[in-house]
Amino acid sequence: MTNSALPITAADIDAAARVIAPYAVRTPLLPSPALDALTGGRIFIKPEVLQRTGSFKFRGAFNKLSSIPQADRSKGVVAFSSGNHAQGVAAAARILGMKATIVMPADAPASKVARTRGYGAEVVLYDRDKEDREAIAKKIAGDSGATVVPPYDDVFVMAGQGTVGREIAEDMAALAVVPDIVSAQASGGGLIGGIATAVKARFSDAQIIVAEPAGFHDHELSLKAGKPVAHGNSGRTICDALMAQQPGDITFAVNRHLLAGAVSATDQEVMEAMAFAFRDLKLIVEPGGAVALAALLKGKIDARGKTVVIVLSGGNVDAELYAKVIS
The missing domain is CATH 3.40.50.1100 (Rossmann fold)
Known part of the structure; x- marks a missing residue:
């Protein structure tokens, strides 16, 4: 399937970018020497924790x-x-x-x-x-x-989220750097689908990897099945923002064609990533915003010799929980 036949296109994301430009924060693309040293790759962080309302x-x-x-x-x-x-x-x-x-x-x-x-x-x-x-x-x-x-x-919601990927692609191009991997969290799949649409419009060989909480891996199951599949987990995860039972119909129509794979991280690994972000990146990240970072830190995303972009999608976390995590 060509990208133009998918529910949203790069043009839809361009239109969304014009709509939100006067109101949304254009978050920076941050290099991370600390992550470079740990992973053997060249790592950039997209901190949507700095976005208006604290998330993408x-x-x-x-x-x-x-x-x-x-x-x-x-x-x-x-x-x-x-x-x-x-x-x-x-x-x-x-x-x-x-x-x-x-x-x-x-x-x-x-x-x-x-x-x-x-x-x-x-x-x-x-x-x-x-x-x-x-x-x-x-x-x-x-x-x-x-x-x-x-x-x-929803196509308008998804196109708006896709402006995250548009900014990543623009900033990578300005640096004359080609991303090998871009990874972000998913609940229903709107953010990762929008990112995939925008990034692959400019960097067609980039691998887009979805990150999910362990046991709530409906995207991984759905990618394997070729259709939306529920994870079936009735329990809880610290990643309260990522508990959708299965991908959306519109989002999966995009993601089944554009995603390269899926990774997951346990609650403990997510908490370690939050603590790392506090200590080494100086950023406050909520559990649901730190799953891709957790996967990277645990080697589930192979970054050695590669250029990788990790999206920190949100920073809205209760102070009591956050204090426990970083201590």
Whole structure:
């Protein structure tokens, strides 16, 4: 399948970049001598922890909300999220003067719930073990006429997330450096799919590797099966942002063609990566934002002699948990 036949294209990401440019942070591409020495490669970090609301999610949320016709904006938006998408949608809605209602799990990190409310959104809590968040969101939308803003399985959301990859490609080209590997975390697959679309449009030989929490490896299973497959894990992971049961239909339509493979990291390995980021990179990274870094540090991404870009996708972590991790 040609890239032009996929649900999103590099042109869609270019359009999203123009929409979000006045509001989103263009995060830097940082070299890391410490990671170079540890891995034997040339490692760059894309720190979306520095993005507005503390994660890449603002990009896709703002692009999606901007696509809503003016006549429908007064009805507001509704989203479902464990935290980062929630904050992205809430912040974008405030900028655009729209009401936002966010359906969040009752066990979401308290800091994420508080910050979502801080952006002016109404938060509706639910039991993730007993209730269906999408059903709750759809009922709210049906009653109010609000537009549902999915966390990943939407072309506008995915194109917005793809601006991360567009910036990586542009900065690599400016350095006259060709990336061998680009790796980022995935829940539903919107970020990694958007990155893959943008990076491979400029560097067709680059390998895009998805990183997942151990036991929540639905992308790995789906890539092997050639169709979306659920991981079936009913437990928990410290990576609360990465607990989607299976890839989205739209996202997997992209990822099955553009991803080179999948890696995973245990909760312990993720915590070690968070501590490394604090100690050596001077960056605060949440568990769900550190999985690709954890895989790199454990040698699951072979960086020796290669140029590798690692995306740190979010930095929203409760202070109590973070204090335990870094100590």
